[in-house]
Amino acid sequence: MENEVFALERxxxxxxxxxxxxxxxMLTEVPAADIGEMFEEIPKNQFAILYRILPKELAADVFVxxxxxxxxxxxxxxxxxxxxxxxxxxxxxxxVDLIEEMxxxxxxxxxxxxxxxxxxxxxxLLKYPEDSAGSIMTTEFVRLKEDMTVQEAFQLIRKVAIDKxxxxxxxxxxxxxxxxxxxxxxxxxxxDYEAKIRDIMQDNVIxxxxxxxxxxxxxxxxxxxxxxxxxxxxxxxxxxxVTVDDAIDVMQDxxxxxxxxxxxxxxxxxxxxxxxxxxxxxxxxxxxxxxxVSATFTGMIIxxxxxxxxxxxxxxxxxxxxxxxxxxxxxxxSVTVIRALSLGEIAFENILKVIWKELRVALLCGASLxxxxxxxxxxxxxxxxxxxxxxxxxLVVCITLCITVLCAKFLGCTLPMIAAKLGFxxxxxxxxxxxxxxxxxxxxxYFAFAMILLKI
Amino acid sequence: MENEVFALERxxxxxxxxxxxxxxxMLTEVPAADIGEMFEEIPKNQFAILYRILPKELAADVFVxxxxxxxxxxxxxxxxxxxxxxxxxxxxxxxVDLIEEMxxxxxxxxxxxxxxxxxxxxxxLLKYPEDSAGSIMTTEFVRLKEDMTVQEAFQLIRKVAIDKxxxxxxxxxxxxxxxxxxxxxxxxxxxDYEAKIRDIMQDNVIxxxxxxxxxxxxxxxxxxxxxxxxxxxxxxxxxxxVTVDDAIDVMQDxxxxxxxxxxxxxxxxxxxxxxxxxxxxxxxxxxxxxxxVSATFTGMIIxxxxxxxxxxxxxxxxxxxxxxxxxxxxxxxSVTVIRALSLGEIAFENILKVIWKELRVALLCGASLxxxxxxxxxxxxxxxxxxxxxxxxxLVVCITLCITVLCAKFLGCTLPMIAAKLGFxxxxxxxxxxxxxxxxxxxxxYFAFAMILLKI
Numbered sequence: 001m002e003n004e005v006f007a008l009e010r011x012x013x014x015x016x017x018x019x020x021x022x023x024x025x026m027l028t029e030v031p032a033a034d035i036g037e038m039f040e041e042i043p044k045n046q047f048a049i050l051y052r053i054l055p056k057e058l059a060a061d062v063f064v065x066x067x068x069x070x071x072x073x074x075x076x077x078x079x080x081x082x083x084x085x086x087x088x089x090x091x092x093x094x095x096v097d098l099i100e101e102m103x104x105x106x107x108x109x110x111x112x113x114x115x116x117x118x119x120x121x122x123x124x125l126l127k128y129p130e131d132s133a134g135s136i137m138t139t140e141f142v143r144l145k146e147d148m149t150v151q152e153a154f155q156l157i158r159k160v161a162i163d164k165x166x167x168x169x170x171x172x173x174x175x176x177x178x179x180x181x182x183x184x185x186x187x188x189x190x191x192d193y194e195a196k197i198r199d200i201m202q203d204n205v206i207x208x209x210x211x212x213x214x215x216x217x218x219x220x221x222x223x224x225x226x227x228x229x230x231x232x233x234x235x236x237x238x239x240x241x242v243t244v245d246d247a248i249d250v251m252q253d254x255x256x257x258x259x260x261x262x263x264x265x266x267x268x269x270x271x272x273x274x275x276x277x278x279x280x281x282x283x284x285x286x287x288x289x290x291x292x293v294s295a296t297f298t299g300m301i302i303x304x305x306x307x308x309x310x311x312x313x314x315x316x317x318x319x320x321x322x323x324x325x326x327x328x329x330x331x332x333x334s335v336t337v338i339r340a341l342s343l344g345e346i347a348f349e350n351i352l353k354v355i356w357k358e359l360r361v362a363l364l365c366g367a368s369l370x371x372x373x374x375x376x377x378x379x380x381x382x383x384x385x386x387x388x389x390x391x392x393x394x395l396v397v398c399i400t401l402c403i404t405v406l407c408a409k410f411l412g413c414t415l416p417m418i419a420a421k422l423g424f425x426x427x428x429x430x431x432x433x434x435x436x437x438x439x440x441x442x443x444x445x446y447f448a449f450a451m452i453l454l455k456i
Numbered sequence: 457m458e459n460e461v462f463a464l465e466r467x468x469x470x471x472x473x474x475x476x477x478x479x480x481x482m483l484t485e486v487p488a489a490d491i492g493e494m495f496e497e498i499p500k501n502q503f504a505i506l507y508r509i510l511p512k513e514l515a516a517d518v519f520v521x522x523x524x525x526x527x528x529x530x531x532x533x534x535x536x537x538x539x540x541x542x543x544x545x546x547x548x549x550x551x552v553d554l555i556e557e558m559x560x561x562x563x564x565x566x567x568x569x570x571x572x573x574x575x576x577x578x579x580x581l582l583k584y585p586e587d588s589a590g591s592i593m594t595t596e597f598v599r600l601k602e603d604m605t606v607q608e609a610f611q612l613i614r615k616v617a618i619d620k621x622x623x624x625x626x627x628x629x630x631x632x633x634x635x636x637x638x639x640x641x642x643x644x645x646x647x648d649y650e651a652k653i654r655d656i657m658q659d660n661v662i663x664x665x666x667x668x669x670x671x672x673x674x675x676x677x678x679x680x681x682x683x684x685x686x687x688x689x690x691x692x693x694x695x696x697x698v699t700v701d702d703a704i705d706v707m708q709d710x711x712x713x714x715x716x717x718x719x720x721x722x723x724x725x726x727x728x729x730x731x732x733x734x735x736x737x738x739x740x741x742x743x744x745x746x747x748x749v750s751a752t753f754t755g756m757i758i759x760x761x762x763x764x765x766x767x768x769x770x771x772x773x774x775x776x777x778x779x780x781x782x783x784x785x786x787x788x789x790s791v792t793v794i795r796a797l798s799l800g801e802i803a804f805e806n807i808l809k810v811i812w813k814e815l816r817v818a819l820l821c822g823a824s825l826x827x828x829x830x831x832x833x834x835x836x837x838x839x840x841x842x843x844x845x846x847x848x849x850x851l852v853v854c855i856t857l858c859i860t861v862l863c864a865k866f867l868g869c870t871l872p873m874i875a876a877k878l879g880f881x882x883x884x885x886x887x888x889x890x891x892x893x894x895x896x897x898x899x900x901x902y903f904a905f906a907m908i909l910l911k912i
Binding site: 030227256289323325 | 485486487489610613614617618623624641642645646660662677678679680681683700701703704705707708711712714715716718719720721727728729733734736737740741743744745747748749751752754755756758759762765766769770772773774775776777779780781783784785787788791792793795796799801802806809810813816817820821824825828829832836837840886887888891892895899
């Protein structure tokens with residue numbers, strides 16, 4: 001990174017020394033995202049000072065970059081006039097994000113200081129469900145009419161550009177706001193100035209509905225490599241657009257959420273170093289407790305075979321290996337299937353295909369592992385530790401291993417698909433959950449074969 | 457999704473019935489990405505026919521969307537003239553991607569059919585290391601001079617737009633190709649036609665170096681919400697740009713890679729249903745074997761305490777719960793730290809802060825779990841199963857639980873950071889790896905306390 005390391009230390013020194021004119025001059029050259037990071041490094045009582053140093057437009061850009069708790073501190077220091085100025089610069093989707101994060105008293109002040117028109121738009125946008133396209137769209141886009149010429153379109157764009165989140169994709173609507181076409185600025189530039197929008201617009205527009213899942217919207221933007229996607233309501237009226245930068249945010253948030261859920265955690269939104277110990281504890285303890293309690297069943301299985309274990313204590317030594325291998329095999333299958341589901345590569349209809357594939361993979365994996373284990377038992381274990389190991393004991397271990405891998409892969413691929421079908425997030429059916437079930441299954445198989453083959 | 461479900465079945469029927477004119481007319485309305493998916497549903501001997509039906513430009517767009525094995529089938533059916541036509545339409549970064557995926561004979565044909573100029577560029581681009589900014593950049597961007605007027609800039613853009621991957625961000629270079637500024641088309645549209653580029657360009661441009669990691673490039677694009685990022689060489693000469701759609705691909709690939717690695721798999725690039733059983737087996741078996749062998753150590757620990765277990769068989773019943781809880785605690789910490797590392801929220805310098813935070817979280821988690829377990833042992837286990845459980849046994853279990861969680865969180869947060877510091881991918885230090893180590897640690901602690909407190 002060339003310019004990222006702007007002289008943060010220098011800026012902080014200027015702030016401390018109250019050399020505001022110099023600091024202002026320096027900061028006008030710095031990207032908003034970097035100034036946003038500066039707030040994380042200065043004491044809270046300097047927030048308002050630093051913010052007021054910034055030129056108005058840059059200030060609004062920086063404001064959007066800040067974490068909600070920092071935004072709240074700033075708003076509480078704002079006069080009503082200052083608050084109105086910020087709100088005026090924000091895009092509608094950012095205003096909505098802000099309102100969703102702030103406590104009721106702050107929200108009240110924000111709404112009181114919005115124009116009646118903005119208040120109406122905000123209220124409309126707030127009605128969309130949390131994860132819908134409507135909740136992340138913005139209403140600031142360029143709307144063209146089909147009987148405009150390219151020249152008129154450019155005149156319009158020049159006039160409204162400053163207030164629009166993107167101008168590079170313009171949408172064409174009819175008199176009742178129905179989406180009838182789109183045209184990119186690139187295409188406008190390549191067209192004759194006298195050409196009619198009607199004749200150059202692309203009339204088969206990819207769009208999403210207001211209630212579509214935001215993850216699906218992001219996937220569509222990525223699939224078609226577009227910079228923005230129009231959002232239409234049930235009557236196919238154009239109500240907003242989602243831009244590529246918002247799609248990136250959605251994809252990142254969803255990935256982080258999946259990483260957390262797949263590893264038995266509730267997602268935490270704040271950056272790691274700024275998350276309190278208590279929040280981390282809260283995000284982790286519930287799953288730990290749940291999984292610990294369910295692991296008790298595994299313990300019960302062992303208990304009920306205590307007598308068998310007393311006769312053949314050597315069996316105990318293989319329990320960790322069987323449990324770990326089962327857990328790992330299961331999590332491989334579940335994560336593969338969970339990701340394939342979330343990338344849209346598979347759906348519930350494919351469940352039989354998936355099971356058939358996973359069972360063949362499991363057979364290959366199980367067989368390879370069993371062969372290696374059988375060799376290892378006689379070459380390593382018998383020599384080093386357990387002189388009492390017999391061929392039947394080795395057989396019990398290897399057969400259990402094979403069956404455990406089969407069960408693990410089967411559960412690993414079916415449970416997430418069933419969860420998805422039932423409307424749950426398949427990510428929850430990942431490693432920790434599968435591990436607990438597979439543990440129990442593998443132990444049951446283990447003891448069953450031990451009873452039969454070793455006659456205990 | 458409004459338009460995604462284009463009549464795939466209808467298109468396939470038209471292809472089968474050889475109604476090519478009708479099919480061609482239908483497909484001109486369909487986005488390239490959707491036509492690309494059609495290839496997955498038709499027999500390979502129809503590939504060339506379907507491809508030749510498409511208008512030239514659309515054909516090239518579809519070609520880029522295809523999987524490498526499909527591209528190879530098509531190229532092998534191409535005449536040299538057809539191959540030249542495709543290559544002519546491809547952007548440089550796509551040509552490079554193609555060459556990297558094709559076998560040597562196909563590469564030879566591609567290079568033989570490229571213009572000398574393209575061949576030179578391709579060879580330059582192929583020299584960049586696999587994960588560098590240079591390897592994903594394209595050389596087709598709009599280059600302006602600082603003494604141009606806005607009007608001249610627009611004339612240039614109109615002339616070259618058709619061949620450029622993006623025109624919305626234009627870069628200004630001096631006579632020796634040094635990057636000296638940038639200007640967006642939005643800003644150009646807002647400026648006076650007579651204004652000089654020099655006066656309106658932004659001269660503090662965020663850029664990346666050719667050898668920067670592509671993940672970092674993607675993160676920068678996301679951080680600053682830009683549509684493209686210029687790539688400069690060591691002398692700050694502008695050599696290419698990375699566009700936002702490539703950044704999205706990088707982010708998605710990296711996330712998939714992390715999901716795979718964190719769950720003991722080698723990443724597989726093809727979509728799940730099209731990946732062969734053998735490829736899946738290969739991507740999974742290596743880690744399974746490795747982890748199975750290392751789980752043997754856990755078995756050895758149990759073996760060496762066999763005598764203790766014979767005296768107190770009840771201890772065996774708690775082994776799965778201790779191992780699972782340890783594994784889950786460790787993977788929570790490791791995944792949190794791995795993601796924080798990859799999002800740039802923490803670096804190796806923060807290791808002490810991270811350890812201190814994780815230890816406090818561990819203490820809270822360990823204590824809560826221990827209290828619940830202590831209660832559960834007497835309320836549930838003693839009643840239902842193990843009448844022989846004594847307070848010392850419960851104490852051994854709870855103390856071990858606490859220490860296991862502490863060790864697990866400690867190892868979970870330190871190992872990924874050390875791996876990153878040593879230049880390895882921290883994702884490998886996730887759940888499965890940590891679990892295996894934590895298993896051994898928890899058993900050692902368990903037996904140590906058992907020996908002391910239970911005097912066995």
